[in-house]
Amino acid sequence: MLRHLTGLTSLGIICCSAFGAPSIQYVESGYLICSLSRDGTTGAGNVVGDASYETFRWTRTGGTQRLGLATYQTIGRAAGTPNVSNNGRRVSASILSSDMQLTQGLWDIDTGWSETMPESPEGGALVDDGYGSAWGLSGNGLVLTGFFWSEDYRAHASAWSAANGVIALGQTAGRSARANAANYDGSVAGGWEENSWGSWMPRAWRNGIKYELNNDDGGVNMVECINSSGSILAGSCRDDSVEFNVATLWRWNGTSYNTDRIGSLGGLANQSTVTFTGISDDGKLGAGMNGYTWDYTEGFVWTPETGMASASAFFALIGVQLPESFYVLDCAAVSADGSTIAATVTDTETYDVFTAIIRLREPCPGDVNNDGMVDDSDFVGFAAAYDVLDCADPTMPGYCSADLNKDAFVDDADFVAFAQAYDQLLCP
Numbered sequence: 072m073l074r075h076l077t078g079l080t081s082l083g084i085i086c087c088s089a090f091g092a093p094s095i096q097y098v099e100s101g102y103l104i105c106s107l108s109r110d111g112t113t114g115a116g117n118v119v120g121d122a123s124y125e126t127f128r129w130t131r132t133g134g135t136q137r138l139g140l141a142t143y144q145t146i147g148r149a150a151g152t153p154n155v156s157n158n159g160r161r162v163s164a165s166i167l168s169s170d171m172q173l174t175q176g177l178w179d180i181d182t183g184w185s186e187t188m189p190e191s192p193e194g195g196a197l198v199d200d201g202y203g204s205a206w207g208l209s210g211n212g213l214v215l216t217g218f219f220w221s222e223d224y225r226a227h228a229s230a231w232s233a234a235n236g237v238i239a240l241g242q243t244a245g246r247s248a249r250a251n252a253a254n255y256d257g258s259v260a261g262g263w264e265e266n267s268w269g270s271w272m273p274r275a276w277r278n279g280i281k282y283e284l285n286n287d288d289g290g291v292n293m294v295e296c297i298n299s300s301g302s303i304l305a306g307s308c309r310d311d312s313v314e315f316n317v318a319t320l321w322r323w324n325g326t327s328y329n330t331d332r333i334g335s336l337g338g339l340a341n342q343s344t345v346t347f348t349g350i351s352d353d354g355k356l357g358a359g360m361n362g363y364t365w366d367y368t369e370g371f372v373w374t375p376e377t378g379m380a381s382a383s384a385f386f387a388l389i390g391v392q393l394p395e396s397f398y399v400l401d402c403a404a405v406s407a408d409g410s411t412i413a414a415t416v417t418d419t420e421t422y423d424v425f426t427a428i429i430r431l432r433e434p435c436p437g438d439v440n441n442d443g444m445v446d447d448s449d450f451v452g453f454a455a456a457y458d459v460l461d462c463a464d465p466t467m468p469g470y471c472s473a474d475l476n477k478d479a480f481v482d483d484a485d486f487v488a489f490a491q492a493y494d495q496l497l498c499p
Contacts, residue, residue, distance in 0.1 A: 138164070158478075162178040168186050172197060260276045273304075345361045
């Protein structure tokens with residue numbers, strides 16, 4: 072087991088001062104979370120312990136809830152990744168369709184599952200028992216991203232909304248593409264597109280325009296996650312100087328995305344991949360997977376001040392000491408507010424695999440601007456959101472962080488909660 076110690080002296084100082092009192096919570100064995108709500112109190116993932124790959128929703132206080140419509144045990148196929156909305160009320164995933172095929176689905180806490188296909192969009196087709204699959208969900212829970220199949224057996228990067236149905240995002244003719252993630256309102260998506268010989272290249276789609284982020288051949292490179300504004304994309308990109316794919320950020324400069332190759336933990340060979348799988352809204356906390364080989368991985372955590380560190384070392388220095396037999400395979404998700412990391416852990420003695428929820432700080436209802444205090448600046452932000460009311464309104468400021476009871480509205484109930492937090496001033 073490798074343990075990387077680069078920069079850990081400064082890491083310990085920064086984490087202790089910035090993150091407060093951390094804590095850890097284990098999800099039951101076989102349930103792997105791959106997406107977190109804005110404050111990290113709700114998650115979504117797949118049940119792998121029984122090989123069903125059924126989608127589940129997890130809450131900090133209620134535990135796991137299986138959502139049904141798993142495909143693998145019925146048709147022998149599974150694809151995609153579950154994702155959860157910022158408020159935790161919606162989950163996207165690939166599900167079993169009403170005609171027993173694999174399709175995209177959106178689960179709502181009040182209405183349950185709905186499917187995006189059938190019917191297929193224009194140019195779409197049923198291929199290998201599937202219409203397409205779900206890979207991303209906008210923060211507001213209204214736009215689902217992924218791909219649909221075409222008659223020429225190509226995957227077409229797509230976005231679904233209730234208003235527009237499934238639409239193609241646009242790609243080079245004769246090549247496949249997929250949209251893995253979306254920002255808060257779904258106006259920015261990220262994923263990959265094939266090059267002429269089939270390797271995957273990182274791509275973004277911003278307000279209907281495709282951006283080719285990199286075209287160096289590294290086998291598999293892509294955008295995995297996006298912050299709420301769409302100003303920061305995160306994933307993997309080829310680094311020819313070291314001959315493998317490194318964890319990469321792309322930052323919007325007003326007209327295009329600048330590439331920032333963050334790097335790796337080391338110990339990689341040609342065609343190995345290191346990738347971000349989570350990034351906070353402010354871009355100050357990222358996490359992901361360092362793939363030494365296809366079946367040997369290690370989780371990492373990154374901050375601008377400290378660079379990359381192995382997840383186990385990072386957690387230990389902020390006061391979260393994992394048992395000696397626990398090994399972090401990856402860090403699958405980061406909450407948008409930067410408070411929480413979902414890490415995939417295996418017990419090397421029992422071979423159990425499960426998710427560890429590492430909370431860097433407690434939730435702070437009322438801290439609308441996420442600065443650790445509930446003060447006058449938060450009141451201004453809350454008042455602006457209160458005037459808009461509906462979180463689905465495109466003019467809603469702050470990605471609806473003022474929706475304190477997470478019911479998709481900023482109303483009187485939220486004001487009562489905000490007033491209580493305002494009286495306390497300091498976050499816990």
